[in-house]
Amino acid sequence: MDGIHDMGGTHGFGPVPYTENDPPYHDDWEPRVFGMVIAATLPERMNLDYSRHSLERIPPDVYLSSSYFERWMYGAIMRQVEAGQLTMEELATGRSNQAPAPSNEAVPPEAIDPYRFAPFRQEIEAQPNFNVGDTVLTGNPQTSGHTRLPRYARNKHGVIHLHHGAHVLPDTNAHGGGDCPTHLYTVKFSAQELWGPDASPVDHMFVDVWECHLESTR
Amino acid sequence: MTDDHSASFDQHDEFAHLPSDPALRAKTLESLLVDKGLLKQETLDAVIERFETEVGPHNGARVVARAWTDPDYHRRLLDNATQAVDEMGLLGQQATDIVAVENSESVHNIVVCTLCSCYPWSLLGLPPAWYKSYPYRARVVREPRAVLSEFGVELNDSTEVRVWDSTAEVRYLVIPQRPAGTDALTEDKLAELVTRDSMIGAAKL
Numbered sequence: 001m002d003g004i005h006d007m008g009g010t011h012g013f014g015p016v017p018y019t020e021n022d023p024p025y026h027d028d029w030e031p032r033v034f035g036m037v038i039a040a041t042l043p044e045r046m047n048l049d050y051s052r053h054s055l056e057r058i059p060p061d062v063y064l065s066s067s068y069f070e071r072w073m074y075g076a077i078m079r080q081v082e083a084g085q086l087t088m089e090e091l092a093t094g095r096s097n098q099a100p101a102p103s104n105e106a107v108p109p110e111a112i113d114p115y116r117f118a119p120f121r122q123e124i125e126a127q128p129n130f131n132v133g134d135t136v137l138t139g140n141p142q143t144s145g146h147t148r149l150p151r152y153a154r155n156k157h158g159v160i161h162l163h164h165g166a167h168v169l170p171d172t173n174a175h176g177g178g179d180c181p182t183h184l185y186t187v188k189f190s191a192q193e194l195w196g197p198d199a200s201p202v203d204h205m206f207v208d209v210w211e212c213h214l215e216s217t218r
Numbered sequence: 219m220t221d222d223h224s225a226s227f228d229q230h231d232e233f234a235h236l237p238s239d240p241a242l243r244a245k246t247l248e249s250l251l252v253d254k255g256l257l258k259q260e261t262l263d264a265v266i267e268r269f270e271t272e273v274g275p276h277n278g279a280r281v282v283a284r285a286w287t288d289p290d291y292h293r294r295l296l297d298n299a300t301q302a303v304d305e306m307g308l309l310g311q312q313a314t315d316i317v318a319v320e321n322s323e324s325v326h327n328i329v330v331c332t333l334c335s336c337y338p339w340s341l342l343g344l345p346p347a348w349y350k351s352y353p354y355r356a357r358v359v360r361e362p363r364a365v366l367s368e369f370g371v372e373l374n375d376s377t378e379v380r381v382w383d384s385t386a387e388v389r390y391l392v393i394p395q396r397p398a399g400t401d402a403l404t405e406d407k408l409a410e411l412v413t414r415d416s417m418i419g420a421a422k423l
Contacts, residue, residue, distance in 0.1 A: 007333075008359045008383065009356065009359055009360045016368060019347075024343060029240060034344070038265045040257040048387075064352070069240075086250060094249070106255055106258040107257075107258065111261075120315065150332050150333055150383065168387075184388075191379075200375070203362065206380060208388050
């Protein structure tokens with residue numbers, strides 16, 4: 001989707017708020033939200049792509065005025081509500097509409113699996129269409145759904161820099177359309193191809209792009 | 219697309235009825251999840267604890283220090299970082315496929331995720347606020363030299379800047395240049411010199 005989340009190249013944001021040794025959290029509730037997202041029972045359709053897409057669907061004005069962990073919280077709320085596990089009314093009142101449930105089925109500490117969304121990389125029979133060094137043109141997907149090809153890298157000429165084997169395809173996986181493992185490449189773009197003749201002639205940007213968004217220009 | 223859910227949250231007012239204070243909103247969400255049997259408090263505490271102790275930039279620093287001191291490991295890391303990081307037992311959440319990119323006099327690498335804030339958790343911990351900020355996500359792909367200059371990293375015009383946008387489940391680890399005058403240091407001592415920001419490419423050592 002052409003959403004507010006797709007920020008690469010956007011003008012007007014001002015200086016980066018850089019501080020050395022900046023800590024990961026800035027408020028006491030932030031680690032609680034982080035932990036909740038990792039530790040709670042996953043909605044049935046949960047996967048990383050659906051999760052990222054839920055953050056992208058936060059309305060643009062709310063997205064821009066929220067901190068990172070506030071957005072995580074909105075995403076978690078959306079996913080729990082869409083799974084039918086929680087209602088907006090319960091969140092507004094703070095009271096559960098159900099009798100308290102036993103927590104026996106919630107994930108115990110020892111079952112937190114660092115690989116639980118993996119494997120992203122899968123073996124497929126189809127041979128890759130591209131070799132390292134091939135010149136390619138990126139696609140221009142027009143979808144209200146999830147895709148990981150940023151606007152700034154669409155319809156641009158680049159060169160295949162790395163091949164990563166086949167990875168789960170976010171465009172389908174976010175929407176319950178299957179994991180459709182597809183060859184994934186790192187594509188190298190010149191700064192001038194992306195940003196015009198005033199950009200540095202020696203700099204490059206690298207973007208990971210799935211094969212279905214690449215055309216050969218041989 | 220087979221969907222489904224995009225209609226559920228089209229309305230701006232969906233969020234308007236939630237407690238406006240994020241701390242209260244978080245507390246409400248946590249207690250509802252616990253009441254509904256969807257969350258165990260001890261699991262939540264264990265996750266927080268794990269990310270405060272086990273997971274952090276000290277892991278990435280060990281990889282860099284080994285690459286600086288062991289030429290075979292250095293080669294393996296550049297050839298296949300996923301395997302080389304796995305050798306050290308450091309693959310994990312948000313870091314299952316790794317590519318290592320090395321800074322030198324002629325190349326400076328810097329990593330971003332313009333679409334969200336993807337970051338190699340098991341190697342570097344959770345990302346700093348500036349990495350997740352809108353200005354960083356917006357600007358570092360368009361004007362990396364200006365951003366680096368704000369960070370205090372000045373580069374010659376002839377030094378190639380390489381910006382890596384983490385748009386898939388591949389995570390990029392920058393191997394900073396080893397500081398001069400560190401020849402006598404052990405691998406452990408070298409690891410202490412490697413900062414988180416240098417492994418993102420936002421700082422030199």
